[in-house]
Amino acid sequence: MNRTVIVRYGEIAIKSKPVRKKFEKILVENIKTAITETSFEIETERGRIFIDTSETEKVASSVANLPGVVSTSPAWKAEPSSLEGICNFAEKIARRSFSPKGSFAIRSRRMGDHEFSSEDIEEKVGERVLEEIPDLSVNLDSPDQTLYIEIRGGDAYFFTKVIEGIGGLPVGSQKKIIVLFSGNIYSAISTVLLLKRGALACPLFFDTGDEKLRKEALALFKEILKFHPKLELRTVNIQSILEQIPKKVSEELKDMVKERMLIKLAEAIGGKIDAKALASSKSSKQIATLTLHNLGSIEERTDIPVFHPLLGYENEKLAKIGKKINPELPDDEFRKPPSSSKMEKIDPEKIHEIERKIPQESLIESALETLQIYTFFEG
Template sequence: MKKQWLVRYSEIFLKSDPVRRQWENVLITNILEVMPGIHVRNERGRIWLDGDVKPDLLKKVFGIVSFSEVEHIKLDEIESFLPDYCHRHGLDKVKTFAVRMKRVGKHTFSSNDKAIEYGNLIRGEFPHLRVNLATPDKEIHIEIRANEAYLYDTVTKAVGGLPIGVEGTLVALVSGGIDSPVAAWMMMKRGCRILPVFVALDTFLDETTIARAERVVEVLAQYQPGIKLTVIRDSYLAAAKQELVRRHLEKYTCLFCKRRMYRVATAFAVQAGAKGIVTGESLGQVASQTLDNLVVLTDAASVVPIHRPLIGFDKEETMKIAREIGTFSESTSKASGCKAVPSGPSTKAKLSMILEIEEKLEATKMPLPV
């Protein structure tokens, strides 16, 4: 008997053979990145791990839907091995059980035949047990692959999704608040490698806000090892705000601020070879995220697409995910926040008007800091 770990994926299995093999290799590389030194082998639909496997790390590898610690034996050893296995895994302490069979390869028997056979063998060893296929107290899983057999009684859910990297790279505008880290995480889950960027608008933000964003990204590093926050400092907003106040157009401050952030992120994305930008915007959540204002913002990033995975979420839904992935505590930690927000921000700006105002602002001529 040999102990191993069985890793399952889902969506990868649906791909064509060349894509499936490529994505399997990416997933294996990502596993080895968090647990170097373990031995990995793969078959269609399954990955097997030997060595110092750490379940808490495995749970956070995107692409893995679930995993189990298994005991690996030969097919012809099951009958002699099964009673002892069931004793060690607590069948004497439960009232009902079920045998879950999976079979791969050509055999002279069906999965149902073996499930009945092994179920009767277990009941012979534990006469008090009753079979309950719907809601058993204990499940014994037996997976037969050719002449090999794998036994396990626990299935641990993992984060799922696609392996990080299979869909390319995106730049994520990360403020450190609740929404933007969740948005970045959601795109990680869909196979994107994330480059988090914090645009520090000098004068209106202090180091506490940057420090919070850095701590949030450290949490995201549990899902994408090695991820680091890039802080880009920019003095544009101080100059633009002064001009907007002088022209009695202060209500557009947030839109000019975010358009500048979009342009900085776009330049960074082009420089890094990224395929787009991720933001944490949710429709109607704040003044700058109304449908009208999102048109104004999107115009500032015409070179690359904007991805807004939270666009249809309400705040409670986003907070729930933030708690689940571990960013909520850091995102709600104390930080100063932006001091440039006007008392009555515009909610229905027109793109033509914003472009006209920009043309007249000297601050618009300031070079991008990337």
Template sequence: MRVLVCHYHEIALKGRNRGKFERLLVERLLQVVGDEHIRSIKRARGIILAELTPRGERRRDALARRLQYVYGAAYFAFAVRAKLTIPAITRAACSLIAAEQGATFRITARRACKQFPYSSQEVNEKVGASVVRRLGKKVQLTNPDIECSIEIRESEALLYTKKIRGGGGLPVGSTGKGLVLLSGGIDSPVAAARMMRRGMEIAAVHFHSIPHTSPASIEKVRALCGVLARAQGSIRLFLVPFADIQRAIVASGAKEKFRVLFYRRMMLRIAGALAHRAGAAALITGENLGQVASQTLENIAVIAKAVDNPILRPLLGFDKEEIIREAEALGTFPISSLPDEDCCSLFVPAHPATKAAAAAVQEEEQKIAVADLVNQAVSRAEEEEREAQWEEKEKAR
């Protein structure tokens, strides 16, 4: 029976607060992997060890695909255990290496228990010599076909040949809560995941213009929340009807060139009110400098002046290819690529302002019944709790 070993990096730097971060990482690991797959879990020095149930042992491949959503973890391994003797460690290493394809190998030992009578280098040499003799494989220290890691702990040795990358960063919930403006496009889910990686728990708000647009964007956002919720169990989603606000802005007579900026400022105000309801201290957007007319430096500054909430923009300096790569790795890209109609595509001016002045926008905005429209939208917002969704083929196993 294998044991799941979880290594972390950044948490190790936390000093006196380290225990709090470790406990939260344990909670998130159980949440992502599922109680039915883990018999017991404990913190050891510098690592977390999870005993798998028979079901967990059978579903190791499926569990490995889940582990990228455990933020706070650097990497995982399904390890075998051996007694703290060179013969026992050698037998385990030979068994692991024999099961792998390849002609070259290296042994990488790390001695966490300094009372063990052999140094890490001596373990490498002794075990490596036995592997050469018994299996006929060649030692190659650089880019070997097989790398067998050996961790010498206080009461046992842990051995594995494959590392599984974790989510990195900090455990979700360790640095507060944010509300992401989730459009259904490629950028905002990646922005949400970036902040989750920095320890933020998230809620989400989506603005739609039904009946002027199709309900496709709502279904996309629900599906995106199902992916993002893999890292925290569930996500609170607010669905805000925005068409009446757009019609009111058009009917107000305020300058057309500022219309998209009015939309964005209204969205931030509504999101700020909903963030308070959700207990979120910050707003998160997928804004990307220069990507569209509303995301020039001048317009970003004008839009931000609508609220006092901190606004986090983790993708501001990314290029589109970088964002797409992250969306593909996260699992949101296929959903985000589905066709839909963004609410901001409704009543869009032919020539939007790209370098608006705050004073000019605020003067024109006085023609709009801002407070009434915000209150109306907040009162009409629908709330849903979206649970984590995993691939159907994984569920069936």
């Protein structure tokens, strides 16, 4: 028997044939990028991608992180000529993989014409497993262990594990988006959600000169490379911008002026790489304290769309995605209560008055000269 990894995709399959073929090709290229250090061969069929490799566990885990992938399974591949042949192979897998005690189930599905049904496979293989491992018992509702058998034409695939993926669309099937990457877990989740929708997310970190924050942002960026190894982190120094904001104005006005200048700076950086939108990393709680009026005042500074990927997500969902990014993330990270303070509605004219005193264009041009790009892919 040969070893292979079964890769399943979902949303791609419902696209029209030309789009599906295009997205499949993109996903295959992303898979090749993610497993460059492994020897492999790839085959594709409708709804499935098969990766023949000796390192099935490692490859299945890596590929499950890629947007577009619904699930993966390290599997054994055989070419049995009959139901008896399937039973023989299944017996070997069960003896190798099953615990000698507890319950089990056989799950089967077929594609193609055969002289036997999926029910025949489950019944006959189940009988053979009980003969070989008599201390086991059958439990079809909640088994301790399961042997899956997938028949596709003359090929049979046997596996006992299904690794959940993140689904969505393959990265590169949509356009580039600049992500305002603060370096906290929310910005990482925002990036991953955009990747999941097929966008080539381009994280942008505003460097205030705080070395600790910069290192934390870089470390977190490295955590999300498993979702797309070719990601690039852009950093730009904004110290000169912060220094030019008048010190005598209120904190609320300072924050608004800063946000408006930074979003314009992000737009300028996006223009250099043909990014079609910006994406915030603000959560629902943060936007609630900002108010929609003030949010609109900030976003009027840009001529391209600004997305808010985290809006509408409950804490439980954010925590699940956060744990996928960093399994060691504290459980209470998303249980922190929202701020009780809310920014007052700010008169746009006050903001414009302050901005007229600041040489915005020259400051943005100077900041652009500090732009740095970090990439860690070696392919």
